[in-house]
Amino acid sequence: MIVEGQIHGGVAQGVGQALFEGAEYDENGQLTNASYMDYCMPRADDFPMFETGSQVTPCPHNPLGVKGAGEAGTIGSPPAVVNAVLDALWSGGHKVKDIRMPLTSERVWRAMQ
Amino acid sequence: MIPVSFDYQKVKTVDEAIAALSNDNSKILAGGHSLLPAMKLRLSQPSKLVDIAAIASLKGIKEEDGEIVIGAGATHADIAGDKLIKSKLPFFAEGASMIGDVQVRNHGTIGGSLAHADPAADWPALVLAADAAIEVQGSNGKRRIKATDFFTGLFSTSLQDNEIIVAIRIPVPAQGTKTSYQKFSQPASRFAIVGCAVMRFPDGKTNIAFTGVSDNAFRDSNAEAVVSGKVISNDSIAAAAKAAVQSVNILSDHYASEEYRKHLAKVYLKKALQAVA
Numbered sequence: 001m002i003v004e005g006q007i008h009g010g011v012a013q014g015v016g017q018a019l020f021e022g023a024e025y026d027e028n029g030q031l032t033n034a035s036y037m038d039y040c041m042p043r044a045d046d047f048p049m050f051e052t053g054s055q056v057t058p059c060p061h062n063p064l065g066v067k068g069a070g071e072a073g074t075i076g077s078p079p080a081v082v083n084a085v086l087d088a089l090w091s092g093g094h095k096v097k098d099i100r101m102p103l104t105s106e107r108v109w110r111a112m113q
Numbered sequence: 114m115i116p117v118s119f120d121y122q123k124v125k126t127v128d129e130a131i132a133a134l135s136n137d138n139s140k141i142l143a144g145g146h147s148l149l150p151a152m153k154l155r156l157s158q159p160s161k162l163v164d165i166a167a168i169a170s171l172k173g174i175k176e177e178d179g180e181i182v183i184g185a186g187a188t189h190a191d192i193a194g195d196k197l198i199k200s201k202l203p204f205f206a207e208g209a210s211m212i213g214d215v216q217v218r219n220h221g222t223i224g225g226s227l228a229h230a231d232p233a234a235d236w237p238a239l240v241l242a243a244d245a246a247i248e249v250q251g252s253n254g255k256r257r258i259k260a261t262d263f264f265t266g267l268f269s270t271s272l273q274d275n276e277i278i279v280a281i282r283i284p285v286p287a288q289g290t291k292t293s294y295q296k297f298s299q300p301a302s303r304f305a306i307v308g309c310a311v312m313r314f315p316d317g318k319t320n321i322a323f324t325g326v327s328d329n330a331f332r333d334s335n336a337e338a339v340v341s342g343k344v345i346s347n348d349s350i351a352a353a354a355k356a357a358v359q360s361v362n363i364l365s366d367h368y369a370s371e372e373y374r375k376h377l378a379k380v381y382l383k384k385a386l387q388a389v390a
């Protein structure tokens with residue numbers, strides 16, 4: 001239960017990094033999204049239900065056999081989302097190799113021009 | 114994030130509110146969802162807040178003498194769920210249900226949104242497209258301001274000091290009128306990056322209004338001229354999109370540059386016209 005919750009949260013955080021989150025500065029070095037009215041965090045209604053699976057192997061390096069799990073979702077989700085967007089663009093005929101995160105709608109639009 | 118100190122007065126009637134406002138630096142408090150954040154950032158420092166949320170006459174939505182009358186104190190949620198609005202002005206219900214989140218919709222009011230005149234607010238486009246009049250009351254009595262004369266710039270309106278918006282009056286649209294509101298939301302706040310409101314009457318007259326695009330919401334007469342009185346087809350939709358947002362200053366921010374916003378305005382106009390075709 002704890003591990004599943006951590007995976008859900010981690011996946012959400014990673015998707016936030018891939019699609020929404022970024023500190024934006026203007027030419028004077030002023031942070032332009034300094035409040036949550038402007039800085040976009042992922043929210044529950046941005047996500048479908050999660051299904052998680054796990055491959056359980058004991059860790060040989062400590063007597064309890066335990067290992068960390070919290071970051072697993074965060075590490076996997078950004079490349080999964082970015083690759084999915086690139087794949088969608090390729091199948092639509094746009095030979096785009098890379099888009100900088102976060103993949104805002106404008107960045108994706110520009111990549112398609 | 115802590116406002117400067119201020120006095121607070123809760124009033125029960127519009128007359129009481131107008132009297133309370135005669136103090137120079139006092140401000141009306143309605144839902145507080147625009148005013149309080151501005152006070153916390155100290156962008157606004159009123160010495161007194163006059164809370165109008167308990168004025169019964171500002172609540173309610175009714176049909177009267179050929180007009181739909183929405184009290185200035187009606188919340189976004191009140192309007193989104195209202196039967197009369199859903200049947201006669203469906204785009205008002207759609208637009209209201211897209212504002213912010215549940216807390217904002219349960220507290221924020223149509224009157225507060227219009228008075229605040231945020232360039233990205235939804236109501237301005239909707240009242241413009243619906244040929245609404247804004248009914249206001251001050252120490253000299255009541256007057257009506259046409260929506261097209263109400264928005265004068267960034268966060269500015271033709272409302273005078275000490276005037277209170279009391280109602281929004283919309284002529285009941287003829288049977289067969291079609292409406293649509295199409296919005297591209299800013300992902301964090303959900304304000305409109307672009308919002309396009311369209312009302313098409315049975316005789317083909319078509320009202321088109323945009324919000325989010327420029328300093329204040331506006332009616333797009335160039336785009337209206339292309340489709341008004343004509344059949345809506347793929348060709349006329351494309352021509353209207355081409356004519357749209359031509360002679361306005363277009364906003365730019367980190368969510369949408371000028372070029373992208375202009376593109377979005379045309380796309381959202383197309384969606385709205387398709388919906389009323």
Ligand SMILES: Cc1cc2nc3c(=O)[nH]c(=O)nc-3n(C[C@H](O)[C@H](O)[C@H](O)COP(=O)(O)OP(=O)(O)OC[C@H]3O[C@@H](n4cnc5c(N)ncnc54)[C@H](O)[C@@H]3O)c2cc1C
Nearest residue numbers: 143144145146147148213221222225228234235278303304
């Ligand atoms: C997180 C968040 C998201 C939001 N998202 C959206 C969105 O997607 N779309 C959108 O349109 N808005 C959005 N808003 C703004 C919201 O709709 C506000 O509720 C609205 O703009 C202001 O209405 P209010 O009743 O809260 O007014 P208040 O904040 O109480 O007042 C705003 C201003 O209007 C004046 N005023 C209030 N009532 C009257 C009156 N009857 N007559 C004259 N002056 C009056 C006040 O003095 C003040 O200057 C959002 C707000 C927040 C906090």
